[in-house]
Amino acid sequence: MINIFHRINKKGLHITPDFPLLSMPAAITSSRILRLSAIAVLVAIIGIAAAKGITMAIQATTSLTFYGNLSHLEAGAGDSELGILIMLAPVVGALFLTIFSKQIKAFGKAIGLTLAIGMGGPLGAESPAMMLNGAIGNWLGKLFRCTVAESQLLLIVGATSAFGYLFGAPVASIILALEVFLAEYTLAGIIPIVLAAATTAAGSYLLRGTAPVFTISAAPVTNLPAVLVYAVVGLIVGAWGRVVSKLYLRLYDWLGKLIDSNRWYLLVPVLLVALTGYFSPRILGTGEHYLDDLLQAHVTLAILFALAAGKLLVWIFFSSAYKTGSGITPLLLIGGATGLLLGVVIQLLFPSVVIHSGTLVLVGMGAMMVGTSRTLLTTVILLLEATHDMNTAIPLLIACTIAYGIAAFGKKQRKAMLRADEVSVNHDPIQTLNR
Numbered sequence: 001m002i003n004i005f006h007r008i009n010k011k012g013l014h015i016t017p018d019f020p021l022l023s024m025p026a027a028i029t030s031s032r033i034l035r036l037s038a039i040a041v042l043v044a045i046i047g048i049a050a051a052k053g054i055t056m057a058i059q060a061t062t063s064l065t066f067y068g069n070l071s072h073l074e075a076g077a078g079d080s081e082l083g084i085l086i087m088l089a090p091v092v093g094a095l096f097l098t099i100f101s102k103q104i105k106a107f108g109k110a111i112g113l114t115l116a117i118g119m120g121g122p123l124g125a126e127s128p129a130m131m132l133n134g135a136i137g138n139w140l141g142k143l144f145r146c147t148v149a150e151s152q153l154l155l156i157v158g159a160t161s162a163f164g165y166l167f168g169a170p171v172a173s174i175i176l177a178l179e180v181f182l183a184e185y186t187l188a189g190i191i192p193i194v195l196a197a198a199t200t201a202a203g204s205y206l207l208r209g210t211a212p213v214f215t216i217s218a219a220p221v222t223n224l225p226a227v228l229v230y231a232v233v234g235l236i237v238g239a240w241g242r243v244v245s246k247l248y249l250r251l252y253d254w255l256g257k258l259i260d261s262n263r264w265y266l267l268v269p270v271l272l273v274a275l276t277g278y279f280s281p282r283i284l285g286t287g288e289h290y291l292d293d294l295l296q297a298h299v300t301l302a303i304l305f306a307l308a309a310g311k312l313l314v315w316i317f318f319s320s321a322y323k324t325g326s327g328i329t330p331l332l333l334i335g336g337a338t339g340l341l342l343g344v345v346i347q348l349l350f351p352s353v354v355i356h357s358g359t360l361v362l363v364g365m366g367a368m369m370v371g372t373s374r375t376l377l378t379t380v381i382l383l384l385e386a387t388h389d390m391n392t393a394i395p396l397l398i399a400c401t402i403a404y405g406i407a408a409f410g411k412k413q414r415k416a417m418l419r420a421d422e423v424s425v426n427h428d429p430i431q432t433l434n435r
C-alpha cells in the first residue's frame with residue numbers, strides 16, 4: 001500500500017541528514033520476516049546502547065570543555081566562566097565534525113557530530129544517535145547478507161529505535177517510520193519495526209523505569225477559552241514554523257553552493273554560533289535541560305528570548321551548513337519558548353482567561369515541529385508519551401493539526417496531491433547514508 005503521507009510530507013525538513021524513504025518493502029518476502037525481525041531486535045538493543053553512550057559522551061564533553069571537570073554532567077554551557085575563550089569551543093567542535101565526516105562517512109559524521117554538540121553545537125543528542133544506529137542497522141544488514149530492501153529497513157529500524165529510547169516514545173518511533181520513512185506499507189516492513197519498538201520500550205523501562213522523560217506541572221481541566229488560546233498559539237507558531245522551514249531550505253542551498261566552491265565558508269556559520277554563544281552561552285549545546293524548565297515555567301524572559309531567537313539563529317545556520325538535518329530537540333526548545341512568550345502576551349491582554357503554562361509550552365513545541373518537519377502524528381504521540389499527560393491531548397492535537405494544515409496544504413501541495421504518478425520511489429538510501 002502506497003504511503004500517502006509521502007506526497008504531503010516530502011517537502012518538510014528532514015530531522016536527520018538526508019534520511020531516505022524505503023522504496024522497496026515489497027521485495028522483502030514473508031518467509032524472511034522472522035529472520036529480519038530477529039536482526040531488527042538486535043539493532044534496537046544496540047540502538048539503546050548507542051543512544052545512551054552518545055548522551056553520556058555529549059554530557060562529558062560539555063562538562064570538560066566548559067568547566068574543566070566532570071561535575072557538571074547535567075548542565076549546559078550557561079554557567080561557564082570561560083569568558084571570551086568560550087568562542088573557541090564551537091569552532092574546535094566544528095573542526096572535529098569536518099575532519100571525521102571526511103574520513104569514515106556516516107560513522108565518522110556521527111562521532112564528529114557528538115563532539116561538536118558537546119563543544120557547543122546547537123543540536124540534540126538524537127541527531128548523532130539516529131545517524132549512528134541507522135548506519136549500524138545498514139552494516140548489520142550487509143553482515144547478515146540481507147537484500148538491499150532489508151538493509152534499508154534495518155537502517156530505518158536503527159534510527160527509529162534510537163529516537164524511541166531517547167524520548168521514551170516507542171509508539172512514536174513506529175509512527176515516525178510509518179509517517180515519514182516508509183514509502184509503502186507491507187507487513188514484512190512493519191513487523192520488524194514494531195518488534196524493535198517493543199524492544200526499545202523494554203529497554204527504556206529497565207534503564208529508566210516508568211518516569212516520563214519530560215516533567216510537566218499538572219494541567220487543569222481544559223476550558224473553551226483556553227482551547228481557543230492554544231489554537232491561536234498553534235496557528236502563530238505553525239505559521240512561523242513554515243517561514244523557518246523556507247529560510248532553512250534557502251540557507252541550505254545558498255551555503256551549500258558557497259561551501260562547494262570553498263570549504264572555508266564553513267567557518268561563517270560556526271563563527272556566528274561562537275559569537276552568539278559568547279553573549280548568550282545558554283544557546284550552546286543541546287539545551288535539553290531547559291525542556292523541563294520550560295514545561296514547569298521555571299524560566300525568565302531572558303531565557304525565553306535566548307531560546308526563541310538566539311537558539312533559532314545558531315541552529316538554522318549550523319544545521320543547514322553542516323547538513324545535519326533539523327533535529328528534534330532544537331525545534332522543541334524554539335517552539336516551546338515561543339509558545340510561552342505568546343502565552344505571556346495573551347495573558348496580559350486577556351487576564352481573565354485561565355491558561356496553563358505547561359500546555360502552552362507543549363503546544364508551541366508541537367506546532368513548531370509539525371510546522372517544519374510535517375510529522376503530525378509522530379509529534380502528538382511523542383509529546384504525550386514523553387510527558388505521560390493526557391490532559392494536554394486535546395489542545396495539543398488541535399494546535400498541531402492547525403500547524404500541519406498551514407505547513408502542508410498550500411496551492412502547490414494540492415496540485416502535488418493530484419499528481420500521485422509523479423512520486424518517486426527510486427531513491428537509494430544506502431548511497432545517501434554513505435555520501
